[in-house]
Amino acid sequence: MQKELLLGDEALAQGALDAGLSGVYAYPGTPSTEITEFIQIQPSAINGDVHSKWSSNEKTAMESALGMSFAGKRAMVCMKHVGMNVAADAFVNSAMTGANGGLIVVAADDPSMHSSQNEQDSRFYAKFAFTPIFEPSSQQEAYDMTSAAFELSERFAVPVVMRLTTRLAHSRAEVVRGEVREQNELKFPEDPKQWVLMPSNSRERYKRLLNDYAAMESEAASSKFNSYTDAADRSVGVIACGIAYNYLMENFEGNAPFPVLKISQYPLPTTLVERMASECDSILILEDGQPVVEEMLRGVLSTPIPIKGRLSGEVPRTGELNPNNVRQALGLQPHPTRDASEVIVPRPPALCQGCGHRDVYKSLNEVVAEYDAAKVFSDIGCYTLGWLAPFHAIDTCVDMGASITMAKGAADAGVFPSIAVIGDSTFTHSGMTGLLDAVNEKSNITVIISDNLTTGMTGGQDSAGTDRIEAICYGLGVEPEHVRVVVPLPKNVEEIKQMLREEIEYNGVSVVIPRRECIQTAKRHNAKK
Template sequence: MGEKQLLLGDEAVALGAIHAGLSGVYAYPGTPSTEITEFIQNHPLAVERKIHSNWSSNEKTAMESALGMSYMGKRAMVCMKHVGMNVAADAFVNSAMTGTNGGLIVVVADDPSMHSSQNEQDSRFYGKFAMIPIFEPSSQQEAYRMMADAFDLSERYKVPVLMRMVTRMAHSRAVVKTGTIRDMNPMSYPSNPGDWVLMPAVARKRNVHLITMQQDFLEESEKSMYNKMEDGADTSLGIIACGIVYNYLMEHFKEGCPYPVLKVAQYPLPVKAIRQLAKRCDSLLVLEDGQPVVEEMIRGVLEQGIVVKGRLTGEVPRTGELTPDNIVAALGLKNEEVYPACELVVPRPPALCQGCGHRDMYGALNEVLREYENGRVFSDIGCYTLGFLPPYRAIHSVVDMGASITMAKGAADAGQFPSVAVIGDSTFTHSGMTGLLDAVNEQSNITILISDNLTTGMTGGQDSAGTGRLESICRGIGVKPEHIRVVVPLPKNMEEMKNMIREEINYQGVSVIIPRRECIQTARRHNKK
């Protein structure tokens, strides 16, 4: 007990959960959340306690499994990146309606500035939408400690609790002092079994119950140790700093901030404290990472006519993550004179690895599509998204997990030919299979390439749910066996691959080509072992 460890924010969440008596984590890999589950998979105490930590097929199945574990009285956690929340949303929102039995924490890692994502959505909206408490740590130490408190809060009110991370918190290391290690919960059935059946009559009752608890959640926030008011003599400005942005603020004031500061790390927003701050100060500045959630909320909360500055008013940037540098002007400070950016430096975008099978797949596909006037390639989320960049410039859309197959179908419905989908093996089992069923049911004229590298590559090589069974899955869904074709994507097989793609494009109906070769990153690791 009281050990000191250097931990990523993600790892602090994981260790906090293990020490708080976690029985199972459920997740689909997604940057910047992946390391939480990986840490638990490798932690000796988690192994000893047999804490569930296998990967799920997608965020929705993960969310539902975690809710099932909570139903049995055990403490469960589900982890995802922010866009994963869109996939899990049905289960997530309704888990607040059923309520929980064992503590349930939903950890969502947002990605402001979109370091590895397609949007900047802010999960605090989801927490408010589902009407549940939210934690947003400002340090790795807080992240660790919050897990125990969030589980307790969840069990006190029998609701799920949202833990909101951002990339910088997830992927930054600091020393964490660990606390006591709690036992895991014994199995126990819910004391309110009828509440778990969300038929309208039950759901109406649950809705009222959830709404009644809002006052309790607010009081929890008002007295939370994570929300703290720090006094400052200069009341021309009052600052509300949320989560990690509190650190960027304090970076400028080593001896203490001259303005009063309210640090917010637990929601619902501590309304009393905000009203107090507004009463004392001439104006308010809201510093928050992600979208202007708090700024919008307090505009509606305040009784006094006070100037509120933030992302909406332009004092801080409207988009992108906040940094110590881009809040300087809002604080009335000046950036020091620094070296100008070096004009010789050019962008160095990420690229597919040398020797990667996706390269050979795109090489063949590009050559075949040149034979047609207007080929369109709908792609998906994974390393092969990089096929958009030179030298391949091979794809025309990337939207969300699984959208390649269904968009190709919709385009074919509209008359597009050739209509090609490119999807990875893990993305296919995440959200591509149901779309394939739609295509099969209508015999859509599409050609699907499932570029199978036997792993979830982009997030670092986690297990892929359908490995070894892709052909049988496609057969089971109803693709004709003679139009499910496998090839090894290597330069020497280029002609074979091209012929296969050409034949299947010319076949009127659904065909699946599986270029299959292990990810060279995971292959390298396997060879070392």
């Protein structure tokens, strides 16, 4: 079979397609975006055999995928780790309903926070909800595991989490494809109670889920993706989860001198961990992200043998793993290196030259300077870069949609002017409900929806509310005379400033919409023409 050079994200996507995927649902988020983008350009997606359109947010994506699973088809939902927070209600309860057609929940974690606001570990969510996890260590495994995950999902009637980290998601390697499977036929669930989570039904479901969870663990103990490799030096045994296995092997050129337990499928197989604990003098745990396995082994009371990892300091408490910090944890001498250059300076990212957000921030900064105590609550997107030089324009950035609701809360507390800056895609993702709250209380806030007609930061995906932003604002009850549109260009700065002044002075909810296409997507559109 022909080898292809695929990103971890793409390998997973190809695996899903070859395993009979009927639909992918997702909201863009680094490092998960390329999964859905890969599927969108395949003939089966273009001709409509496989659903691949973007969803408004991770919760709507999760629920749509669950609906497709209900109908007996194989569905996948993809998100970055913080998207799991948005989808959490639907996700945790999907473990209670269970799956009908195979259901994979892809959570792409971002240890070291390359493009994120925290480094939460999605394995906690899966454990919390009692679902199995697959954590590939290579692009080939990402491909192979997808069909295994669908199969497991259907056999146990449970959603399965596929956990990636940035490094695997965005790294390419050669992948060999396997057999291609047909999509499932429509087939409805046999147990009518299963999908109605009323308390009486849920109590039954919960018992069954806990029972099944034990069986899923036995399954993981014999999984081909997990392995126990014995070796002579038993002074330490190493548990290497997911991609950590590669960093371990990098330091021993494929042959570790001590026992290694490779974990790529969870629930954590207790029998294999017990074997290591009984045969080795100590255990070193290598896991990318947070110390999930380490905390499981450590518990609260002291353990019979020493356990080393992120909590005990052998591995850095924060940040992603790499060959170097794993080398140090293994007690090996560092490779000889050259000194770092003292000439270099940091080069932080910045808003593109010609970007409309620049004109918005220039205008906003000048208006804000006219007040003593204006506060600007911003949001998740390219415009978060407004915190950096040269604008230093924003006071907060927390989570999708928080700009509007935080501005409201601050206004409730007496802050004036209380200004929100949010992008069009983030507004339809999680800003609309907050705007309704503000309208209902006639909160004194000014909301800037900086509309670049795309989801910019993740590379220019379709934005759910394009051409309907004003209509949405009217529908939520913002007074039409206080929904104002302007074109963010350097020549219009005075116009934008005047509009902002007027709307700040209006005592109530006003929305200013600076609208101009993202210059990156505009370049692409022009190149096509």
